[in-house]
Amino acid sequence: MTKQTRGGIPPPKTKNRLITREEAERFLPRQYADRMDSYFPKGGVTCGEEHLQYVLGVAYPILREYRDVVVGQSGPSMYTLLGDFAIGDRDLDHSGPGHVHFVGLPGTGKSLLGKVPEKVVGASFKRIQGTIDLLPADIIGTNILQVNEKRERYFKFIHGPIFSEKLLFDEISRVSARSLSSVLQVMSEGAVTAYGVTHPNNPHIIATSNPDESAGVQKMPDALEDRFMFEVHAEPFTEEQFAELQVRAEAFDKRKFEPVADYSYVIKARLFFGESVHVSDEITDFIGALAVALNRIDHGGLLARLRLRLQFSDDESIVRSDRMILSGRGILHLRGAARSLAAMRYRNYVTLDDVRKVLREVIRHRTHCTSHALNAHDMVRGELIEKFGRSGKTAMEGYLLREIIDIAWNSVEISGR
Template identity: 35%
Template sequence: MDTTPAAAARALVDAVEQVVRGRRAAVELVATAVLAGGHVLVEDVPGSGKTTMAKAFARAVGAGFGRVQATSDLLPADITGGGVWDAGQGAFRFVPGPVFSHVLLVDELNRTSPRSQSAFLEAMEEGAVTVDGVRHPLPDPFVVLATQNPVEQVGTYPLPEGQLDRFAVRVVLGPLSARDERQVVREQLRAATVDHLPPVTDPAGLRALRAAVRDVHVADAVVEHAVDVVRATRSDARVLLGASARAAITLVRCAQARAVLEGRDYATPGDVQALAVPVLAHRLVLAEPQHGTQATALLQQEVVARIVQQVPVALPR
């Protein structure tokens, strides 16, 4: 039995694809972000499989799954938890909220208020939440898969740049082929649902995979190319605010994760180029605001794709 990191990573992708049919590229991209230690923003219309994908990853890694349905009246305490009076003890005791899960699905994140959106910032960046002045560490690993509908804008709050910058990748699922859609319907009729998906690893195994990702060799030329691409987003005439240094770090880390998925112990400039759009596009603030989330995303992707074509690969010294 192959027990290499590459085999374990492929087993994770294969397991999720058993219930998320016809979306191999999207599943691999989510796996790349998860292995890199990042969080994922999934954009697509309702019914496209976003929830199924999040549940499938939680099941495949044998991890606890939590869900928050974002609404305009959602409070930070609904996410983090809070103090509840314990009459027997004569004191308040902390009751954890859904954020205390290995995999947290935040459905329609842009439907909740900025105040509640900010409750996720510390969790995503620090792996902990602070409630009533007390810091509570979250389970390790901790992954947020947040969704938003790019079409419907009524009653939504645009995600701030600081929050968008904390998502390693933005994934757009896209439509299924007719063949895959028929297969999805048949499997649902046979009750072949995500709840029947057996785990292929556990949280400790995922931590080991993340350690293997960090051990992937990254040559100076790869780092230089990643930084050049990120810096080019800041000088593009169509961009008001380009990608940050955090984006460059994430881009290189995701390149390492992609190398593991492909069975390599080294990252290449090709990894950087393949991941630039999903890692960088959602972080850009455009000089001319577009009408709607979908139009904004399309132009962001176009800008990054053009930059990738124009920025030369640094030659090894």
């Protein structure tokens, strides 16, 4: 075994020819012909023409529209894109997308991100407004009594908003656990069972929430939380972005979108990347070892230095012992997210850097620190203000997550099979 290093694993050999930037530009839709992706490598790519058709012809235009419509939020817009083109939950005859949960204060553009694909790739779009009295039938649908021409009575199933290609579930954390259970099956199995009948259905769900401290917000059930590939936090606006927001908002009602493809093309791209983007044995082993390190992070002395900073004794937990940071589903989400990022960077192989870049958003909602640890923010107040611009529980949560990732990552080694 050798200690994991940056760069680490060499890329696999490829038989694909080199495609230059000039050649690749022909895959751009007409309206983006003069707006080439800045991430396209200067030296060209060897990922293949079909790969380029999906990235430059569909994925990149979606991302451009996100960023043309929504001010700031470059991270959230990127993770929305990654989730759409990643394979998240897998089941028999089912490969689902990577569902995304946005957390942020009102007015940060969370809902807008859910609406853009409807305009750009013609995805059927539905919205659910989360309220405390929302019922399961409001989500999946209900049977309505009908009478035919012979005056015979029968029930007709009326589909709920869950039956869509893109679903925006706004303010999901205000909904009761009972009602939220109605989306569990569709998120993991790509189907909805209602009144004894199972209906195939595979939406990409974008959920939004206000922060935990907000009035009326309640904790999301663990089973639902684990089905989201990413939890992404809204980014605060800068002075320049506030000014830009005012200008763009005045033209919202006049904004025209030119569709670049049918949504079925997005699904084909998702499946293509899931099969064509290579994950090496070394990275597969590394991700497995990382999952074990994360799940045992509060045992074996890995957090010794952090305990010293927080003045915690050995028997005071930092991470809740009754939870796993990476479950079996979580590790597949991490693998799928890294694959999607590699694809968007014009590679048909995953690097350690891909895994590291998506790790925080994959485990953020899966990492449950103890209330004692979150309340210890005064012990590192200076660091919190320096890194996050504020102190308190929310900043402490971000601080602990960063420390846990760094410690777990650096404890894992790369092995060769």
